[in-house]
Amino acid sequence: MEADELLTLVAGGDQKAFEELYGLVSGPVYGLVRRVLRDPAQSEEVAQEVLLELWRSAARFDPRRGSALSWILTLAHRRAVDRVRSARAAGEREQREARRAHHPAFDQVLEEVEAGLERERVRRCLDRLTALQRQSVTLAYYDGYTYREVAERLSLPLGTVKTRMRDGLNRLRDCLGGVA
Amino acid sequence: MSLFGRLLRRGDLHSLAAPYALDALEPAERVRFERHLDDCDRCAAEVRALSEDAVRLAWSTAAPAPAALRDRVLAAVRTTPQDPAPGRAFRLPPHVWGVQPPQARSRAPRPRPLLVPFATATAAAALVVASLFAVQANRTQGELDTARDRAREIAHVLAAPDARATSGRDDRGRGIGAIASASEGKVVVTLSGYGDPAGDRVHQLWLMRPGAQPRSLGLFDGDTPLLASGLDRTATSLAVTVEPDGGSARPTSPPVVQLALESVGFGE
Structure with missing residues (x-):
């Protein structure tokens, strides 16, 4: 069954359908959250919140307006970004990064993930962007920085960053093709 | 203004x-x-x-979620009430779901720190999952349906409570990854870096058991994961050989790579 169909059943309280939906989306949700947060324990916590939120809020999903998978990943991304920003604000991040230095196995995992084909495709397409387009898009999406922070980090005017983000996403679409 | x-x-x-x-x-x-x-x-x-x-x-960032997460989420679902459907149609586009502030953090127990063996296992799992999602691109609807059915079966193995992963590399750095569920008797296997063999030849996957002939588990189609079922706990390892198109009844060449299954619940 498709995620869209499953989510509709979940909205009606179907726990079996939720289990199946979990099988389909837990990997993409967890992987995305971990890409943004990097810390495995914290990623697991946020992924858990997101997956539970799917159960709780399934009735809000409107299949006429887009696919369930985009909807779910957009939610996961937003929750991950919200968390990474509050962690940064609290200065926890430096501490965690120091701690992460003791877990070389995790970097190895990331490398293996990078061997994946879809990842390869996305990376190839990211490589075709200009450096500024690529940095603007990835600092925001994968590292959770606001466009103001991106502008600061890259020493660019705000308007330039907004344009680079838009051009970057458009070029990515041309390169990856329309099939999601 | x-x-x-x-x-x-x-x-x-x-x-x-x-x-x-x-x-x-x-x-x-x-x-x-x-x-x-x-x-x-x-x-x-x-x-x-x-x-x-x-x-x-x-x-492109998909990675298998820890097995303990599944248990916690499914347990929480049994006791968590659902929000009612919104009374009016939302005018916001579909992806805008976060306009409400996030709910208070759940009181679920803090997850235990992940152990290194898990992380190592994840490496193999990531190989499988990443190629799993890659199959979605550039297919016709019929192909997509078939791919999805298969993806669902594979997802089912990945989500099994006892699913465990292992991986190996040959001396040229090419890899084999496997995620197995002993309780389901299933294994999902991917090759990376081997490409398609020259000529009309294919990569064939074999199950090795002590005192028994190798059993064919199927033919690889490029980097697409291969799902094999009907494994019993005596299975000790997997082997991949290059065979003529259509596969062979018995291996006709030495394995290009082998992978032991003890660490994933087999080999009793």
């Missing part, structure tokens, strides 16, 4: 579509932009397209 001021502000808001799609707005700006989306159809359409692009960036 003057007309000029309003137009300026509109133009300014409109330029936030891409940062919005990337979740790169500050909370106050996000709220302001979402309000603007309410009466700007052009912006809503643009945001929708840009958000689809952003989601493409998400797909």
